[in-house]
Amino acid sequence: MSDTYVVLHDPDGRLEAELPLDRAPHEALVTAVLAWKDPDLEPHDYEQLALQLAGHARAVADDVRRHAATLPKNDGPGALAEIVLQEADRCLSVPPKGTAHCAQNRARLARALYERLDRLTKPLPAAS
Template sequence: MSGAYAVLHDPQGLLDAELPLDRAPHEALVTAVLAWKDPDLAPSDYEQIALQLTGHARAVAADVQRLAAALPKSDGRGALAEVVLRETEGRLAAPLKGTASCVQSRARLVRSLYTRLDRLTEPAPATT
C-alpha cells in the first residue's frame, strides 16, 4: 500500500511512559554513525537511518521530560533538562535530509539526550 500509514492508538500513554527504551542497539547505531569517515550510501538509506534516530530521540526526550518533571523545583538538573529539551525540539523540527551530516546530527542529539537521561537517574548531588 503505497502512501498508506497506520495511526497508533495509545490512550493510556504506555509507549511514552512504561515501555523501556531499547538502548543498546540505538547506542551502537549512534557510535557507528559518528564513526563514519566518508560513507557512500543512497540518500534514501540516510533518510531511513535519520528516521530511526529521530523516533528514538523523541522516545528518549519523553523519558527525560517525565523524569525532569518529577524532580523538585530546587533541583537544578530539571532546569538543565528543560534547556536540553527545548534544543531537542528545535533540532527535531529541522527537516530530514538524505545526507550523512543530517544523520550524524541526529546521532549527536540521541547521545546528548542519553547523557541528560543518565544525569537525571543518578542520585541528587549533595548540597552543603
C-alpha cells in the first residue's frame, strides 16, 4: 500500500459536468419522502435524509446552472431557471432540521430542480 495520493484540481468543475447524476435512486428517495403520511422516524433519521436530499439537490442545481448559463436570463427558460435556482439557494442555505417537514421540503426542491433540468435539456422540436 502506498502513502501517496493525487489531488484532483478541477476548479471549473469540468469533470463533474461530464459525469451524469445517478438519478434513479434519488428520484425514488424523493418519491418515497413525498409519499409520507405520518412517518415515525427519529429526528437524526430525518436529518440524514434531508442532508442526502440537499447534497443531491446541490448537484442537480449545478447542472441547471451550467445549462442556464448559455441562455438569456431576462426571459424564457433562462429566467425560469434563475427563479428555481434562487429558491434552491434560499432553501439550501438553511441548515437541515430533524423533521419530516424539512426532509419533504428538500425532496420538493430536488423534484423542482429535476423538472427544470429536464426542460433545459429537452431537445428542441425540428422545424418543418
